[in-house]
Amino acid sequence: MSAPVLYGPIGSGVRSVAPSVEADPLGIYVAALSMWSAAISGTVKVSSQGSARPVVVWSALVGKSSRGKGKTKRAAEHIVDKALGRFLATHTTASLTSGAALVNHLWKQQEATKDREEGRDIRALLLEEEWSETLKAADKRYPTKLRVAWDGATLDNTTKNDPQVVKDPALVLHAHITPSDLEQYVLRNKTQAGGGSYNRILFFLLNTVPMMDDDDISLPPVDGDALFHAYRWATAERRTISLAPEAKPLWRKIRRYSRILNESLPEGEGGYIERTAEQTLRVAACLAASECSELITEVRLNAAFTLVRRSVQDVMRLVQAGAQGAVKRQPRSLMDKVRARIEMHGGKAASKELLGFVGGSAEEVRALPGVVVKVEKEGKSGRPKTMYRLADAPPSPAPAPKVAAPEEDSPVRPAAPAPRPRPRDATPAPKKPVAQPAVPAPAREENPFRAAL
Template structure:
């Protein structure tokens, strides 16, 4: 992986933690991106035409069972996040059973006497068995696919059943883990074209090194890294719309727009994952920018996402 992706505070944290874990640093990086995008909330965003894109990142980690170290990658990112912001622990949950179950987590209160419901629509879900989500999405009447498609855009979520569950807005982040073989077996071409799974950012991970006795991040270093991440996230959350500076705009118009948009003109199952490369590039580049306390994406941010 090109070192340019390990940019800013996220890159610094990942590289500092890397000697202590067998996890793929790219897996740690995208998991940390997802965590941070959950915590900063709905304020920072990019505007593409009339569409508002929150900085939502959904990494899908592909790796062989055991050897991929998918769980290690997300565990390292989670440990860094919890060290930085222990108060957001309640936002981090596991398991994605159904669309109704997701909405229940962030639903609006039905009235002032309703003990359930929440005004905080942030949520980060880890689905370590993403193949099971794919299987459930195939079942007739299961709403998970439809809810995911709306959730990626940060829109209101609702299902029309006897409970009439509704979340007037959403900021849901999902990290998925799956083996390449299971993904191929579970996925039908029609599902890919339907747009549910191409909302995920696919990343292949594997064990980065052999550590018979991995020590994990030392407490002193963890506290230092956590403090740096917390400061960056607090600054990032204060930003609103994130634009492109002059050099970034030129790179986008002259090269990246055509390069990343080429999948729109091609057929084939593999191209479906690239259908959302354009908005994902803008989202991830903007995340790099706001964590550096900038309201404009620069050329380096775009080049990092390009890799």
């Protein structure tokens, strides 16, 4: 993966502070560039196909809590703060969770500055260090108003009194978010992604950096004279930055690259990079303004393209990782739930054992292929029950007879072990009876009736 070019006074400031902070230099550069675009967006435009477009650069740093997203913000402020005067202190806001709140904030700022000699000031830096909390609480109009603000179109809000109207808004969003929260609140929202809410933001994955030995090291001073003079030049009058003739061949290649890439990717992935060409033009215009120039040279355009191309690579990695996670988290189908529930109950399940646990109605379960429904009745006077079986399941065996449980009052005695059979002695052969000598029978009496008398 090619490293983006850290260009101009902002890139020079990043290189001077990067050795003294545990943060990805790319994150510092992106944060400082977004702050710079917000500061000059009130007076500077970029020419694109015959129309003047805003130069606002929206960005989001994606990384774990240990990747130093907060440190990138503090380092970026250290680079641009002195050059921008009190801009960051007076124009930074956060936690606007509704479209109405967003319009109301810009409208109040517009009304407070409409009588100035320099004209109204509708610049704002929306710095979301906990972007996931904002996305969690945001209403449906929030992403719509963000899209309108990035395009520089008119924002309006209906109130009880007069309608609030903000023309040519100059709003910049810079956000911090973890990969898991990005996947939950951004990548899963296919409707907003398809509507273009997120291809207006440049996403960057932060890399790990070596650990520093001294936690108390302070940031070195930055030579901000060049950026200071550039800020005075950019805000002194309205300016329109355009492509130099030498940069037009490269610009055509960038547009062709953006179109081919968008057409070759699935809709779920291409929706995040549809504005690659315009993003490159906006970044290049900011780099030109940082050097007090109204021309985008080939060198500046190439530096801008290396940054936007890195964002394209990072967002593709994030989208593809989110798609793989979605496949792993794919919920079970109704048939899988019904099958598991019926098998849990031994091959058949009653309505009360099934329907309340699978998330489907009786009609939906009956319509499933492979599910057999039968009404059974227990005994002659029993109430009929609807039973569900699987067509490919064998019939459930008859239930085993229940063994009477011992009474609670009687102590439970352990079952006596079965008597082991004793070996039987060998049966001796029967002895022959010994012949006894014959006993002579007693002689009969002469009168047989004597016993009767």
